[in-house]
Amino acid sequence: MMLRAGIVGCGRIAGNHARALQNSPGVEVIGCCDADLDRARAFAAEFGLPHSVSSTAELFALGLDACTVCTPHPVHEEIVVAAAEAGIHVLCEKPIAGTVAAADRMIDATDRAGVTLGVLFQRRFWPAARRIKAAIDDGRIGQPVLGEASVLLHRPSTYYSADPWRGRWDTDGGGVLMTQAVHQIDMLQWFMGEPVRVTGVIGTRFHGDHIETEDAASAVVTFESGGSATITATTGVNHNLGNRVTVIGSAGAVASVLEFPEGREGVNELWTVPGELGFRAPYDPEVHANLDVGAVNAGLTDFHTLQVQDFADAVRTGRPPAVTGRDARTSLAVVEAVYESARTGRPVDLAPTPVLASEEQ
Numbered sequence: 001m002m003l004r005a006g007i008v009g010c011g012r013i014a015g016n017h018a019r020a021l022q023n024s025p026g027v028e029v030i031g032c033c034d035a036d037l038d039r040a041r042a043f044a045a046e047f048g049l050p051h052s053v054s055s056t057a058e059l060f061a062l063g064l065d066a067c068t069v070c071t072p073h074p075v076h077e078e079i080v081v082a083a084a085e086a087g088i089h090v091l092c093e094k095p096i097a098g099t100v101a102a103a104d105r106m107i108d109a110t111d112r113a114g115v116t117l118g119v120l121f122q123r124r125f126w127p128a129a130r131r132i133k134a135a136i137d138d139g140r141i142g143q144p145v146l147g148e149a150s151v152l153l154h155r156p157s158t159y160y161s162a163d164p165w166r167g168r169w170d171t172d173g174g175g176v177l178m179t180q181a182v183h184q185i186d187m188l189q190w191f192m193g194e195p196v197r198v199t200g201v202i203g204t205r206f207h208g209d210h211i212e213t214e215d216a217a218s219a220v221v222t223f224e225s226g227g228s229a230t231i232t233a234t235t236g237v238n239h240n241l242g243n244r245v246t247v248i249g250s251a252g253a254v255a256s257v258l259e260f261p262e263g264r265e266g267v268n269e270l271w272t273v274p275g276e277l278g279f280r281a282p283y284d285p286e287v288h289a290n291l292d293v294g295a296v297n298a299g300l301t302d303f304h305t306l307q308v309q310d311f312a313d314a315v316r317t318g319r320p321p322a323v324t325g326r327d328a329r330t331s332l333a334v335v336e337a338v339y340e341s342a343r344t345g346r347p348v349d350l351a352p353t354p355v356l357a358s359e360e361q
């Protein structure tokens with residue numbers, strides 16, 4: 001079955017979606033939509049798409065089977081719900097939404113409509129990340145007891161000033177945790193299981209002249225298994241050191257995946273699984289690390305493609321996609337809990353994912 005697909009939002013990350021969809025067998029990209037019609041037209045011309053429109057209503061009227069969503073996160077909800085109501089399967093950019101309440105409405109709407117909802121966390125498709133997950137699942141690492149997510153990124157002030165929606169609570173929903181570290185929080189929970197308690201501190205320490213949301217955060221997360229993990233995240237370091245997620249298992253094994261420079265495929269920097277010892281030293285002072293965000297996004301295209309292909313297969317076969325709406329709700333719930341803990345000075349217990357109205361029937 002040929003999937004007729006469309007793209008909503010034609011900004012920075014949308015090019016990855018166009019390339020990923022066009023490199024997916026059995027997928028035909030029919031058109032794109034952006035609230036800024038000139039942007040949609042330029043995007044359609046760049047990627048050879050037959051239609052460019054300025055509203056989802058016009059896009060959906062083209063007879064789509066699926067769409068991908070590349071708008072700012074607080075705008076994801078209205079588009080995903082509209083897609084569900086039109087019977088269109090939807091693959092949405094991360095974070096799933098600006099709030100957990102919005103994520104719940106999106107999950108409920110897609111469940112009720114019987115359409116597939118996937119959320120882009122393409123770093124899960126790195127072979128190095130899959131290798132850690134497999135070593136956890138087959139017991140070689142043992143039960144994950146400690147984890148660490150380190151997000152040490154550089155963003156120039158122009159990153160925030162070029163797109164006025166960034167760095168504001170109402171239009172961005174948060175700062176470095178919501179927009180960048182949510183990828184590594186997703187990977188932590190994929191490795192460590194269900195998070196149950198969060199304590200955190202946030203601050204605006206570097207970019208306060210341009211943003212109101214956090215650009216520095218520390219948090220501790222405990223998991224249902226009894227394991228715990230720390231998160232350190234910033235966009236303020238002036239030599240970008242990329243991202244690292246580390247897991248320490250009850251077998252005494254340590255495994256990490258390091259992304260340096262940001263956007264390059266992650267590698268297993270530390271690997272001390274019993275009987276298998278491997279170390280990589282990917283930091284290199286000669287590498288230009290303060291990449292423009294366009295170059296960072298471009299480095300991730302192959303993994304967007306793998307996730308889009310997974311999504312298309314999920315739609316065709318009716319199986320869940322690799323990253324479901326519920327998976328994506330979990331990382332957002334951790335981010336939201338850090339904000340609440342920072343505000344109240346108290347740990348926040350995460351409620352289990354609620355049973356939604358659509359699941360009660």
Ligand SMILES: NC(=O)c1ccc[n+]([C@@H]2O[C@H](COP(=O)([O-])OP(=O)(O)OC[C@H]3O[C@@H](n4cnc5c(N)ncnc54)[C@H](O)[C@@H]3O)[C@@H](O)[C@H]2O)c1
Nearest residue numbers: 009010011012013034035036070071072073075093094095
């Ligand atoms: N997976 C990744 O690695 C990755 C990387 C970058 C961005 N993202 C995510 O992608 C999303 C978009 O980020 P971006 O950097 O491309 O933003 P951007 O500002 O460059 O582009 C957003 C586009 O959405 C359009 N838009 C806004 N409201 C709309 C609406 N109601 N209907 C149609 N179009 C609308 C805007 O006009 C703009 O062109 C964000 O949620 C972001 O977190 C993910």
